[in-house]
Amino acid sequence: MKLLAHLGAKSVPVISLGAKWIFAQDLKVVAEFCGIEKLPEKLPPATLVDKLDMVISGAQRFIAQMPPERLNDMLPGRPRPYRDLFYHIFVIPDLFVDAAKDGKEITEKGFEKGAPEGSTTDSIVAYGEEVKKRVHDWWDKVEDKSLDFMVPTYYGEHTAHDTLERTTWHAGQHVRQVMFIHDTLGIRTDQPLTDQDFAGLPMPKSVWDG
Numbered sequence: 445m446k447l448l449a450h451l452g453a454k455s456v457p458v459i460s461l462g463a464k465w466i467f468a469q470d471l472k473v474v475a476e477f478c479g480i481e482k483l484p485e486k487l488p489p490a491t492l493v494d495k496l497d498m499v500i501s502g503a504q505r506f507i508a509q510m511p512p513e514r515l516n517d518m519l520p521g522r523p524r525p526y527r528d529l530f531y532h533i534f535v536i537p538d539l540f541v542d543a544a545k546d547g548k549e550i551t552e553k554g555f556e557k558g559a560p561e562g563s564t565t566d567s568i569v570a571y572g573e574e575v576k577k578r579v580h581d582w583w584d585k586v587e588d589k590s591l592d593f594m595v596p597t598y599y600g601e602h603t604a605h606d607t608l609e610r611t612t613w614h615a616g617q618h619v620r621q622v623m624f625i626h627d628t629l630g631i632r633t634d635q636p637l638t639d640q641d642f643a644g645l646p647m648p649k650s651v652w653d654g
Contacts, residue, residue, distance in 0.1 A: 486609050493583050510530070512564060527563055532618060544604045544607070550598060
């Protein structure tokens with residue numbers, strides 16, 4: 445914390461080199477800072493939309509399998525109930541659509557939004573269905589399918605393409621965590637997502653990283 449304060453950074457993740465530092469939320473920015481000349485090519489926008497649909501649909505299936513009495517159980521090593529994690533998965537693409545469609549900034553506070561009081565597995569799954577429809581409605585109507593236009597985020601302005609990639613792997617990483625929770629509870633996951641399903645997304649190797 446002292447080092448962050450000394451640098452002037454108010455949030456993490458941060459990468460520093462001496463007095464120089466960056467807010468490390470964007471892989472392209474990180475690569476440039478570290479002198480990495482080439483990153484793997486991003487998946488095309490249309491493919492990312494399909495992957496995001498897969499992630500949202502998977503989350504809906506997996507959340508529907510959770511015993512309602514376990515919704516208030518806490519994640520390992522973090523004071524966050526399962527209920528809020530499940531809801532958060534759908535908040536991620538919801539905020540993306542707000543940014544890409546209406547120019548609303550994606551904020552850290554937005555990501556911290558917890559599930560409404562009284563939420564059930566059914567109501568969270570229903571929210572996921574609403575978000576999935578929003579994603580497809582936006583994609584059907586967006587004129588620039590290259591997604592080369594800029595959207596505002598709390599870590600700077602980035603192309604909608606970059607932000608969609610981050611949205612997809614961010615939600616996907618949390619879906620991996622839901623499948624891990626299934627394993628700990630002895631639940632046989634309905635049509636689990638595999639490494640092949642996530643291929644092409646820059647995701648951590650460990651389930652609880654990021």
